[in-house]
Amino acid sequence: MATVNGIGAAVTRREDQRFLTGRGTYTDDINRPGQAYAVFVRSPHAHARVAAIDTAAAEAAPGVIAVLTGRELAADGIGGLPCGWQVHSKDGTPMIEPAHPPLALDTVHHVGDQVAVVIAETREAARDAAELVEVDWDELPAVVDATAALAEDAATVHEAAPGNICFDWHLGDAVAVDAAFAQAAHVTRLELVNTRLVPNAIEPRAAIGEYDVATGEHTLYTSSQNPHVIRLLMGAFVLKIPEHKLRVVAPDVGGGFGSKIFHYAEEAVVTWAARRIGRPVKWTADRSESFLTDAHGRDHVTEAALALDADGRFLGLKVSTVANMGAYLSTFAPSIPTYLYATLLAGQYRTPAIYAEVKAVFTNTAPVDAYRGAGRPEACYVVERLVETAARELGIDRAEIRRRNFIPASEMPYATPVALEYDCGDFAANLDRALPQADYDGFAARAAESARRGRLRGIGFATYIEACGIAPSNVAGALGARAGLYESAEVRFHPTGSVSVFTGSHSHGQGHETTFAQIVADRFGLALDQIDIVHGDTARVPFGMGTYGSRSLAVGGSALVKAMDKVEAKAKKIAAHMLEAAESDIEVKAGQFTVVGTDKSLGIAEIAGSAYVPHRFPLDELEPGLDEQAFYDPKNFTYPNGCHVCEVEIDPDTGVVTLVAFTVADDFGRVINPLVVEGQVHGGLVQGIGQALLEHCHYDPTTGQLLTGAYTDYAMPRASDVPSFRVDWHEDVPCTHNPLGVKGCGEAGTIGAAAAVMNAVIDALASRGIRHLDMPATPHRVWQALRDAAVRPAA
Amino acid sequence: MPTTITLSVNGRPVTRTVESRTLLVQLLREHLGLTGTHVGCDTCQCGACVVHLNGRSVKSCAVLAVQADGAEVATIEGLAAADGTLHPMQEAFRKHHGLQCGFCTPGMVMSAIDLVRRHPTPTERQVRTELEGNLCRCTGYHNIVRAVLSGAETMRGAGDPGAAAAAD
Known part of the structure; x- marks a missing residue:
């Protein structure tokens, strides 16, 4: 039975009290006794040989404790940063994995690559001394653009990767696709650039390493989305510290969006340095370092073609993508443009034949890895841009062409030609909800009104599907994952009936401390203040995989349900003993255990008391205590889906695009907390809108310098850039294979938004003869396109 | 020195x-x-x-x-009352889910209070323009804007001295 604070209730968040009063504890807020400060010496060049490093002046500077380079690191046997996913090329050969030492030894491969660390008594002293480290650089030719890196005369990023190719991968049936194209009545082709983005969590990365010489224990405080993954990778591969001597704490984390999934060099260096100097070592990135060294997102160049019959039915889809991996393979980088991208190219449609090729390429840029959506926004962008372009070319209404091609709900579960099996989804229902809310029927009148004011109005759609909660582990393993993809939970009742829940997932804004508590409150009839949700500390929580890919609730929440099942099963046995009844006669309802048809009843708190003071307890049958742990490995992905409708108005004189309305109809399965879900959608939307209209990470093509390395140059969405949103969802189609029926909502907004915005922009510009524009649709780019179209002779 | x-x-x-x-x-x-x-x-x-x-x-x-x-x-840290009662703007952020990771929140709340001092009855457009100097990557601003409008209303009702002194 749902309590007022249970599943489905719009409970305000419990974590807000500390955040609103300045009492949050982010990594940089932590200060350890005797702490020293680290500042990294980074490459100013995109590609260079390190001929010599002279640290003498820095070592002699006031307050300096140590200056360490790759040489000391190598002498201590410290390993390189590992990659957590191995992709194989078409020919069966494994991807190329260049060495990635935490401090570069003889060559740097991107601007910001670190070669030394200065450790001093204060941050200022370390910063001053870092400027005294003399590095003798021999500059090498650099390449930053992925397609340029494929040219025959391109600079070589790594000798180990001829032609700069990391892997050349494919998925799908090329023969079937060729046959589909051969019989097509119409083929729509697009060349698309999916811009490189910088995730830009507002909290810069930070790390504090600490070593206890008495116990041999290391502790790392780090702004991470998954402390256990960091402990595993750093402990086993880099520093070679056994897990029982390494604790990783990810305290309050100020946003991640994927960029804080990965194991970064600085984490390993501060932990190693703390042991070397015998004092805690703290490092906090400044924003410039974040721009240069946080893993970036997207950066695809794609040629795509959609084959259709005369009625606008999709026959085949062919996609060829070049994916920029940057200078090194970040932790999960290879999986993003492959198993999280090409597998989503069916979208919501019955396209019978799909073939995708992906060339992953090294360049002299920051590594590229998962950024909110991770592969799925790229897939949605390809599919949805093609669909709207095809509709326009064939003269079919854009809602109608989607209806003709949707996989009907009646055909679920549905196996796509690109390796996924959608368990459920009613795509037409999303469209049906979105259209009236967006007043699609009234659009023509609004466009005419805009035209009277000299403005161009456009409306665009994106119907997206995503695959969340990557799993099962054995399938992911067969596809190259070098980690499990389950989640853990422990539910510990205390003797007086309060509960501590330990989850392996991690909250960095998602609100687990509220939503996970709601699930427990619902199950056991408890008040929220009797429940504590603990996460982010490997010394406290069981091994877990953290939070990314919209997995916390679908995977972590399912583990929580499994642990609660175990608690309830044990409590039922205890209740039967205490009530002197058969277990089969005990009825359980929201934490109340009652002998059927009687008023003999016990609450979970009384049972917990008996479990820890086992005087009236079945000691022959059960161990004392009420504390259960569970691991949940999903049977399949979950498939959140929905429909975005974006309406824009463009001033043709200035090229300024104004978002006038944005409507969303989603299917996230069951919703635990509507307040939190709505917030996740809003935030996701603005990250997609940011890509479409504002953001673009740009390196100078010849020097490899990052030209958008500050908020003054990289256009982050601000409050004045976006409208308020209309967000709606239905809960009619719960996930079929997890106990909560939940699908995930964290990335959905981002996945659909960029495509919807660009489709609206193109719609507005179509009357001027423009069929394609790459992101971001800045005033300059739109104005230029309009001007070029005006002087172009009519075809 | x-x-x-x-x-x-x-x-x-x-x-x-x-x-x-x-x-x-x-x-x-x-x-x-x-x-x-x-x-x-x-x-x-x-x-x-x-x-x-x-x-x-x-x-x-x-x-x-x-x-x-x-x-x-x-x-x-100085906004809430000694007994822990939140300032109306803090309360509005809580009520309207105007924060997620919490990192931009202190700056956002402090800016919002000053915004209301200058514009006791702000419009949505004014709130969005006035918050130009505060970045949030989590919320998409939707709920922040709702929170600021609601906080402004409560501050007016409470006769908040900051809101009353609408100087410029």
Whole structure:
């Protein structure tokens, strides 16, 4: 039975009290006794040989404790940063994995690559001394653009990767696709650039390493989305510290969006340095370092073609993508443009034949890895841009062409030609909800009104599907994952009936401390203040995989349900003993255990008391205590889906695009907390809108310098850039294979938004003869396109 | 050169010796342990460090500590009442889910209070324009805007002295 604070209730968040009063504890807020400060010496060049490093002046500077380079690191046997996913090329050969030492030894491969660390008594002293480290650089030719890196005369990023190719991968049936194209009545082709983005969590990365010489224990405080993954990778591969001597704490984390999934060099260096100097070592990135060294997102160049019959039915889809991996393979980088991208190219449609090729390429840029959506926004962008372009070319209404091609709900579960099996989804229902809310029927009148004011109005759609909660582990393993993809939970009742829940997932804004508590409150009839949700500390929580890919609730929440099942099963046995009844006669309802048809009843708190003071307890049958742990490995992905409708108005004189309305109809399965879900959608939307209209990470093509390395140059969405949103969802189609029926909502907004915005922009510009524009649709780019179209002779 | 400064922080007198290059945000975070004020950038763009200096919002990463000598500084830690009752703007952010990771929140709340001081009855457009100096990557601003509008209304109703003194 749902309590007022249970599943489905719009409970305000419990974590807000500390955040609103300045009492949050982010990594940089932590200060350890005797702490020293680290500042990294980074490459100013995109590609260079390190001929010599002279640290003498820095070592002699006031307050300096140590200056360490790759040489000391190598002498201590410290390993390189590992990659957590191995992709194989078409020919069966494994991807190329260049060495990635935490401090570069003889060559740097991107601007910001670190070669030394200065450790001093204060941050200022370390910063001053870092400027005294003399590095003798021999500059090498650099390449930053992925397609340029494929040219025959391109600079070589790594000798180990001829032609700069990391892997050349494919998925799908090329023969079937060729046959589909051969019989097509119409083929729509697009060349698309999916811009490189910088995730830009507002909290810069930070790390504090600490070593206890008495116990041999290391502790790392780090702004991470998954402390256990960091402990595993750093402990086993880099520093070679056994897990029982390494604790990783990810305290309050100020946003991640994927960029804080990965194991970064600085984490390993501060932990190693703390042991070397015998004092805690703290490092906090400044924003410039974040721009240069946080893993970036997207950066695809794609040629795509959609084959259709005369009625606008999709026959085949062919996609060829070049994916920029940057200078090194970040932790999960290879999986993003492959198993999280090409597998989503069916979208919501019955396209019978799909073939995708992906060339992953090294360049002299920051590594590229998962950024909110991770592969799925790229897939949605390809599919949805093609669909709207095809509709326009064939003269079919854009809602109608989607209806003709949707996989009907009646055909679920549905196996796509690109390796996924959608368990459920009613795509037409999303469209049906979105259209009236967006007043699609009234659009023509609004466009005419805009035209009277000299403005161009456009409306665009994106119907997206995503695959969340990557799993099962054995399938992911067969596809190259070098980690499990389950989640853990422990539910510990205390003797007086309060509960501590330990989850392996991690909250960095998602609100687990509220939503996970709601699930427990619902199950056991408890008040929220009797429940504590603990996460982010490997010394406290069981091994877990953290939070990314919209997995916390679908995977972590399912583990929580499994642990609660175990608690309830044990409590039922205890209740039967205490009530002197058969277990089969005990009825359980929201934490109340009652002998059927009687008023003999016990609450979970009384049972917990008996479990820890086992005087009236079945000691022959059960161990004392009420504390259960569970691991949940999903049977399949979950498939959140929905429909975005974006309406824009463009001033043709200035090229300024104004978002006038944005409507969303989603299917996230069951919703635990509507307040939190709505917030996740809003935030996701603005990250997609940011890509479409504002953001673009740009390196100078010849020097490899990052030209958008500050908020003054990289256009982050601000409050004045976006409208308020209309967000709606239905809960009619719960996930079929997890106990909560939940699908995930964290990335959905981002996945659909960029495509919807660009489709609206193109719609507005179509009357001027423009069929394609790459992101971001800045005033300059739109104005230029309009001007070029005006002087172009009519075809 | 080290300089000794005296100022009021959240109503309490504070005297510290600082380097001439020490920023106000460093004084607050590193000397006084008031870590609620955050640093999110190095170009005065993100607004995570906004505090009130003599009643007006400033980016504390763009003010030297010595410039605050003799001033009254208010930070996020000083907003709630002694009994823990939240300021109406803090309460509005909580009610409308105007925060997620919480990192931009202190600066956002401090900016919002100053916004209401200057515009006691703001429109949505005004709120969006006025928050230009505060970046949030989590919320998409939708709920922040709702929170500020709602907080402004409560502050008006409560006769908040800050709201009444709508100077400029």
